[in-house]
Amino acid sequence: MYLDKLKLKNYRNYENVDTTFSPDINVFLGANAQGKTNLLESIYVLAMTKSHRTSNNKELIRWGTQFAKIDGTVVKETGSLPLELILSHQGKRAKVNRLDQAKLSQYIGKFNVILFAPEDLAIVKGAPMLRRRFIDMEFGQMSPKYLYALTNYQAILKQRNHYLKMLQQKKASDQLYLNVITEQLIEYGAQVVVARQEFLQRMEHWAQEIHKTITLDQETLTFAYKSQVPTEALTDVKAAQAALQELFEKHRQREIEQGTTLVGPQRDDVVFLINDKNVQNFGSQGQQRTVALSVKLAEIDLMKELTGEYPVLLLDDVLSELDDARQTHLLKTIQHKVQTFLTTTSLDGVAQDIIQNPRIFHIEAGQITTD
Amino acid sequence: MQQYPQPIANLIDSYKKLPGIGDKTATRLAFYTIDMDEDDVTKFAQNLIAAKRDLHYCSICGNITEQDPCEICTDKTRDQSTILVVEQPKDVMSMERMNDYHGLYHVLHGVLSPIEGLGPEDINITSLIKRLQKDTVKEVIVATNATPEGEATARYIAQLIKPAGIKVTRLAHGLSVGSDIEYADEMTLIKAVEGRQEM
Ligand SMILES: Nc1ncnc2c1ncn2[C@@H]1O[C@H](COP(=O)(O)OP(=O)(O)O)[C@@H](O)[C@H]1O
Ligand SMILES: [Mg+2]
Numbered sequence: 001m002y003l004d005k006l007k008l009k010n011y012r013n014y015e016n017v018d019t020t021f022s023p024d025i026n027v028f029l030g031a032n033a034q035g036k037t038n039l040l041e042s043i044y045v046l047a048m049t050k051s052h053r054t055s056n057n058k059e060l061i062r063w064g065t066q067f068a069k070i071d072g073t074v075v076k077e078t079g080s081l082p083l084e085l086i087l088s089h090q091g092k093r094a095k096v097n098r099l100d101q102a103k104l105s106q107y108i109g110k111f112n113v114i115l116f117a118p119e120d121l122a123i124v125k126g127a128p129m130l131r132r133r134f135i136d137m138e139f140g141q142m143s144p145k146y147l148y149a150l151t152n153y154q155a156i157l158k159q160r161n162h163y164l165k166m167l168q169q170k171k172a173s174d175q176l177y178l179n180v181i182t183e184q185l186i187e188y189g190a191q192v193v194v195a196r197q198e199f200l201q202r203m204e205h206w207a208q209e210i211h212k213t214i215t216l217d218q219e220t221l222t223f224a225y226k227s228q229v230p231t232e233a234l235t236d237v238k239a240a241q242a243a244l245q246e247l248f249e250k251h252r253q254r255e256i257e258q259g260t261t262l263v264g265p266q267r268d269d270v271v272f273l274i275n276d277k278n279v280q281n282f283g284s285q286g287q288q289r290t291v292a293l294s295v296k297l298a299e300i301d302l303m304k305e306l307t308g309e310y311p312v313l314l315l316d317d318v319l320s321e322l323d324d325a326r327q328t329h330l331l332k333t334i335q336h337k338v339q340t341f342l343t344t345t346s347l348d349g350v351a352q353d354i355i356q357n358p359r360i361f362h363i364e365a366g367q368i369t370t371d
Numbered sequence: 372m373q374q375y376p377q378p379i380a381n382l383i384d385s386y387k388k389l390p391g392i393g394d395k396t397a398t399r400l401a402f403y404t405i406d407m408d409e410d411d412v413t414k415f416a417q418n419l420i421a422a423k424r425d426l427h428y429c430s431i432c433g434n435i436t437e438q439d440p441c442e443i444c445t446d447k448t449r450d451q452s453t454i455l456v457v458e459q460p461k462d463v464m465s466m467e468r469m470n471d472y473h474g475l476y477h478v479l480h481g482v483l484s485p486i487e488g489l490g491p492e493d494i495n496i497t498s499l500i501k502r503l504q505k506d507t508v509k510e511v512i513v514a515t516n517a518t519p520e521g522e523a524t525a526r527y528i529a530q531l532i533k534p535a536g537i538k539v540t541r542l543a544h545g546l547s548v549g550s551d552i553e554y555a556d557e558m559t560l561i562k563a564v565e566g567r568q569e570m
């Protein structure tokens with residue numbers, strides 16, 4: 001799939017944008033703080049309804065205005081699809097084919113993007129929460145079913161934590177209600193962990209292959225999914241339910257004492273291993289970078305496998321950080337298959353022989369000009 | 372800055388009490404109102420007061436009504452053996468519009484949500500249980516919305532009622548996940564009632 005047209009109104013430092021992209025490679029070129037990342041971000045937001053840089057959508061609205069609008073035409077094998085997202089101080093509205101979408105799980109996934117940013121290293125180096133966020137954002141795009149189970153899980157978890165706090169402080173005593181929301185949490189939680197296991201296995205397969213090529217067969221990359229649910233129960237929703245049920249029963253008293261939920265996928269983590277060693281603890285900076293790259297590149301293939309189409313690639317200031325070999329590998333992977341947007345302050349560090357005929361967009365103070 | 376005359380300022384304040392109306396819209400509505408025919412404005416004001424004064428909650432089912440108990444609760448031709456439980460009075464309207472369900476209703480006025488401070492005592496559950504003590508009721512259909520909270524409320528009610536040996540069903544097919552009854556079209560609702568499942 002590719003993004004053909006993009007219109008922006010009052011998005012960050014852009015007042016009005018109406019532009020058409022190349023289905024191949026698009027370069028956003030300009031000095032710092034001119035709006036390169038903002039433009040790239042608007043494409044990401046059109047796909048995900050939220051930014052990778054902030055969880056507060058209000059920051060995306062141009063200062064002094066009431067709402068921002070992102071309008072895009074995505075071309076898929078099935079035809080072209082108009083998407084529209086309106087961000088206001090009250091919330092957001094999403095439209096597909098000009099029709100309002102009541103649920104985000106009906107919107108997200110229509111347009112698939114993968115973003116490479118310098119912060120990707122955090123997938124390997126950062127806290128478990130960042131890895132869970134990564135998994136949820138990416139798998140959510142590929143599977144509305146996963147997104148639905150996850151959103152419901154999170155909504156019930158919030159209610160349950162609140163209720164456990166009330167039980168702890170003796171402001172409530174109804175055990176039947178606790179049973180009911182625990183049962184719900186178990187059902188959605190089981191779907192979440194089983195889906196994560198399946199996705200991670202598929203992703204590992206692709207990442208392993210890519211990592212082998214980049215490291216010239218020197219390193220074997222493996223994933224280990226760390227869940228409280230035992231591995232043998234992760235292949236089947238019923239089995240995962242039974243395992244979670246047991247865990248919840250065991251922790252029930254402690255959960256009330258501590259006033260919070262102690263069991264479930266909100267505590268999951270993924271460990272990346274190179275030749276059986278944990279990269280987070282034992283890997284060099286270079287190895288960690290390569291793992292992050294392999295994992296992100298694997299997403300391209302995984303999305304193609306699961307959705308039947310290649311996603312759109314967004315590269316924010318990353319090309320200059322990769323050495324020649326990695327750059328070449330990245331660009332070879334995407335060539336003529338994957339529509340790519342990249343931001344850079346100069347074309348010097350970019351492997352010219354690989355990028356053929358890029359469409360260049362000069363970005364200056366929220367204005368776009370093309371050659 | 373020039374001040375609005377007091378009557379206009381008051382009117383703007385009143386409009387702002389309505390959901391989804393901010394300063395700008397309230398001001399626009401207020402200025403529109405003073406340009407309206409005097410008769411229309413009088414009628415408008417009377418309707419506002421009447422809606423509040425002449426409408427009550429039915430002491431049996433919790434629906435809004437002019438007389439208590441409401442028309443549905445007092446209609447002996449309706450099937451007295453089923454009660455359909457909904458979140459809001461507007462859900463009763465949607466169900467009645469499709470003209471296919473002829474049992475009784477019970478309006479909860481909300482769903483269980485600790486975050487919003489809504490526990491079992493805060494929604495209309497106790498009066499439902501009281502209604503079930505008369506043994507005319509054979510089936511309770513829980514038609515709360517397919518949100519996580521609507522689902523939890525349905526399960527909670529089912530657990531409460533089950534020991535009494537009354538059949539509890541849940542609207543199952545047709546209603547798309549996460550959707551509100553209010554938005555469902557009639558065909559979907561009819562299918563949902565037909566395809567209800569025992570809980
Ligand atoms: N909501 C907003 N309204 C107007 N301008 C904004 C808003 N958010 C950020 N900016 C401006 O955008 C610029 C940063 O753009 P960015 O795309 O991050 O730069 P770069 O070209 O270096 O990637 C800054 O000048 C900042 O003041
Ligand atoms: Mg930038």
Ligand SMILES: [Zn+2]
Nearest residue numbers: 429432441444
């Ligand atoms: Zn009544």
